[in-house]
Amino acid sequence: MNNNALEIHSLKKTFTDFGLDDISFSLPTGFIMGLVGKNGAGKTTTIKLILNLLQKESGLIKVFGNDISNRYDFKQDIAVVFDDLLFVEDWKIDDVEKAISPFYDKWNTAKFQSNIERFHLNRNKKIRDFSKGMKLKLSLAVALSHQAKLLILDEPTSGLDPLMQNEFIQLVLEQKAKGCTIFLSSHIFEEVERTCDRVAILRKGKIASIQPIDTLRHQQSREFHFSFSSQEGATAFYQKMGGTLQEKTVILLAGKEQLPSILQMASSLNICDLSTKSQSLEDTFLAFYGEEQK
Helix, strand or coil, X not given: CCCEEEEEEEEEEEXXXXXXXXXXXXXXXXXXXXXXXXXXXXXXXXXXXXCCCCCCCXXXXXXXXXXXXXXXXXXXXXXXXXXXXXXXXXXXXHHHHHHHHHHCCCCXXXXXXXXHHHCCCXXXXXXXXXXXXXXXXXXXXXXXXXXXXXXXXXXXXCCCCHHHHHHHHHHHHHHHHCCCEEEEECCCXXXXXXXXXXXXXXXXXXXXXXXXXXXXXHHCCEEEEEEECCHHXXXXXXXXXXXXXXXXXXXXXXXXXXXXXXXXHHHCCCEEEEEEEECCHHHHHHHHHHHCCC
C-alpha cells in the first residue's frame, strides 16, 4: 500500500536562464514537509508543476498514488495558499465563495462561514481593502473549506508580522493533528523548524539535501565558547584549533562527536569556562549556500 500523499520522480523543467533538474522526493501522508531555498531556487516553480500550472519536460508526479499527467480531478484533494491572493479586488467574501465553491465537490458552506468568523473577517469589505494578514486568512478560509487532504503553502507568511506568523504556525499544526498532509515552501526558518517533519533544501534547481528535521538538528554543529584563565592559553588554543579569538575566549564551531578531543586540548591549557549555542536550520541552510561561493 502506498502511504505517500505526494511523490516526485526525476522532475525536469527548463527555462531560458533557469531550470529544475532531477527533482525527486516523497511526502508521507500525515507529515509536514518544508521546501527551503533562495529566491529563484525553484520553490514556486516546483509547486506550479505539482499543480499542473506549468508543463513539465519529464518526470513523474503522483498525488495519493495517482499520476497527475493530463488530469485535473486530483485538485479536489488539494488546497493551495499562495503568497499573492488571486481573487478579484472588487469582490467581497460572498463573491469569493460564489466563484470558488462550484469547483469543489465537497465544498462546505457551513465550514467556510465558520472559518470566516474564526478569522474575524469583515464580509462587507472589498478584497482591495484587506491587509496582507486578512488576505492570508481569507485564502486559508477557502483552503480549509472543501475537505482537502493535501495542503500546499507557497511562502504564505511572507511580509507578515510575528504575531500573525505565530498564529499561522498554530493553525498548520492544528491541521496536521486532524490528519492533513502539508507541503510548505518558506524562507522563514523558525516557521519550518516549528512545523516540519522533514526539510528539503533546494539549490540551483536541484535538491541539495532532504532529511528529517530531527536528523538535521542532530547533525548541526554547535557554537562553543571556550574561556581561558590566561591570554596565552586562549592564543595557544586558537592557534591549534582555529575559530575566532576574542581576548581570552575562543569561539569554535564543532559537532558533538568532536567535543571530547577538543575538551582534552582545552583542559591542558587551563580552560575556566565553556558555554554552547545550538546552530539553527538557517545556519545549516547558509552552510549549504556558502559552499557554492567558495
